[in-house]
Amino acid sequence: MLIHSTPQLITLSGGPQRGRDLGRLGLIENGAVLVQGETIIAVGTTNELRAAYPAEPTLDASGRTILPGFVDPHTHAIWAGDRAAEFELRLQGKTYLEILAAGGGIISTVRATRQASPEQLCAETRPRLARMFAHGTTTAEVKTGYGLETAAEIKMLEGILALDAEGPLELAPTFLGAHAIPPEFKGDPDGYTTLICNEMLPAVKTWWQTHAPDYPITCLPDTSLPFTDVFCETGAFTLAQSRRILETAKSLGFPLKIHADEFDNLGGASLAAELGAVSADHLVKTSAADIAALAAGDTIAVGLPCTPFGLADPQYTPAKAILEAGGLLALATDLNPGTAWNENMQFAIALACRYMKLTPAQAIAAATINAAAAIGRADRIGSIEPGKQADLLLLDVPDYRHLGYRFGGNLVHTVIKKGRVYPAKG
Ligand code: NIG
Numbered sequence: 001m002l003i004h005s006t007p008q009l010i011t012l013s014g015g016p017q018r019g020r021d022l023g024r025l026g027l028i029e030n031g032a033v034l035v036q037g038e039t040i041i042a043v044g045t046t047n048e049l050r051a052a053y054p055a056e057p058t059l060d061a062s063g064r065t066i067l068p069g070f071v072d073p074h075t076h077a078i079w080a081g082d083r084a085a086e087f088e089l090r091l092q093g094k095t096y097l098e099i100l101a102a103g104g105g106i107i108s109t110v111r112a113t114r115q116a117s118p119e120q121l122c123a124e125t126r127p128r129l130a131r132m133f134a135h136g137t138t139t140a141e142v143k144t145g146y147g148l149e150t151a152a153e154i155k156m157l158e159g160i161l162a163l164d165a166e167g168p169l170e171l172a173p174t175f176l177g178a179h180a181i182p183p184e185f186k187g188d189p190d191g192y193t194t195l196i197c198n199e200m201l202p203a204v205k206t207w208w209q210t211h212a213p214d215y216p217i218t219c220l221p222d223t224s225l226p227f228t229d230v231f232c233e234t235g236a237f238t239l240a241q242s243r244r245i246l247e248t249a250k251s252l253g254f255p256l257k258i259h260a261d262e263f264d265n266l267g268g269a270s271l272a273a274e275l276g277a278v279s280a281d282h283l284v285k286t287s288a289a290d291i292a293a294l295a296a297g298d299t300i301a302v303g304l305p306c307t308p309f310g311l312a313d314p315q316y317t318p319a320k321a322i323l324e325a326g327g328l329l330a331l332a333t334d335l336n337p338g339t340a341w342n343e344n345m346q347f348a349i350a351l352a353c354r355y356m357k358l359t360p361a362q363a364i365a366a367a368t369i370n371a372a373a374a375i376g377r378a379d380r381i382g383s384i385e386p387g388k389q390a391d392l393l394l395l396d397v398p399d400y401r402h403l404g405y406r407f408g409g410n411l412v413h414t415v416i417k418k419g420r421v422y423p424a425k426g
Pocket residue numbers: 076105106109231259262307334336337338339
């Protein structure tokens with residue numbers, strides 16, 4: 001299939017974009033892409049590709065900007081129930097961490113998720129994944145973390161693998177047993193940390209090695225295990241507990257992620273850099289030293305602007321400082337029932353332009369090629385280059401800057417996933 005006559009083909013070619021390099025779009029005017037099967041075969045101008053491939057069936061993209069499918073590298077998309085009542089409490093002045101400390105927040109979603117059957121959990125999650133896909137997300141990371149006991153965490157992991165197999169949205173799983181201290185360990189966070197290290201991580205590894213081969217999973221880095229993540233935060237896991245969990249996970253062979261500096265600076269970002277984590281996420285209260293530590297390595301800083309927006313918090317990830325230090329920056333939604341129930345990466349881009357002061361070009365690169373790097377898959381997705389998987393979007397706009405500029409709706413006209421064409425709805 002030859003997709004041709006796009007006014008702007010945004011290729012994002014050339015790999016992840018570091019520091020001031022962020023925003024290199026690789027724009028081809030009057031561009032064309034040749035897709036065969038699941039793969040991009042050729043990229044160029046319409047004239048070049050039409051001459052080289054005269055017999056191919058065509059898809060006319062006149063008036064429509066083309067870019068890679070969005071990669072959403074940080075979501076909690078699988079859960080049961082909702083927290084609408086908690087939203088109202090927050091509007092009345094209770095803080096997120098106060099609600100968590102009182103046994104609500106994450107713990108109330110844990111109660112609902114533990115009770116849900118695997119079928120119910122998937123049934124509640126499926127429409128969210130469909131909305132993500134309709135808004136242009138072609139690959140998403142999804143975390144466990146609402147089970148907080150071995151069996152319920154594995155139920156979530158199994159749900160992620162089952163939903164990934166259904167497609168078309170591809171999912172990269174993350175084990176987040178260290179999301180909160182469960183009620184059974186209230187007052188004993190070290191006890192729960194020990195359970196994670198001694199029981200849960202080895203059990204997840206064994207379960208994965210036995211069951212993952214039954215699933216056609218394709219979007220993890222070249223490792224046989226899911227990511228392990230920790231919520232390193234006041235009221236969740238201390239820096240020392242986070243270190244124990246991540247060091248144990250690393251020694252078992254898990255690739256690492258961390259939630260750091262969402263509310264308080266505990267040093268989680270520097271820990272992530274030290275341990276060679278794939279990403280460090282949130283990074284609102286991050287210090288200059290943490291930023292320097294991230295920039296010195298390959299750990300991707302993932303900004304989640306929907307979260308401060310969802311909490312009506314005025315502070316956002318200091319993108320400019322991260323880029324000036326030479327860091328790698330990606331964007332994600334953080335889709336979750338507490339702080340950010342938003343499936344739409346276009347809205348994350350609009351917020352990043354306003355509150356993280358990114359240009360549309362920088363935000364697009366952060367939501368595609370750098371987001372792919374944040375799940376260790378920049379080799380396969382995140383850009384439009386020969387040999388890469390054919391995941392791309394046709395937007396109903398003639399200029400990429402409409403992304404960021406416009407918000408609250410859906411600019412996606414067509415999603416192409418692994419070479420298959422899906423008209424977007426709504
Ligand atoms: O990334 N901060 C921890 N986890 C989520 C919120 C999850 C929840 O509230 O259910 C976050 O913001």
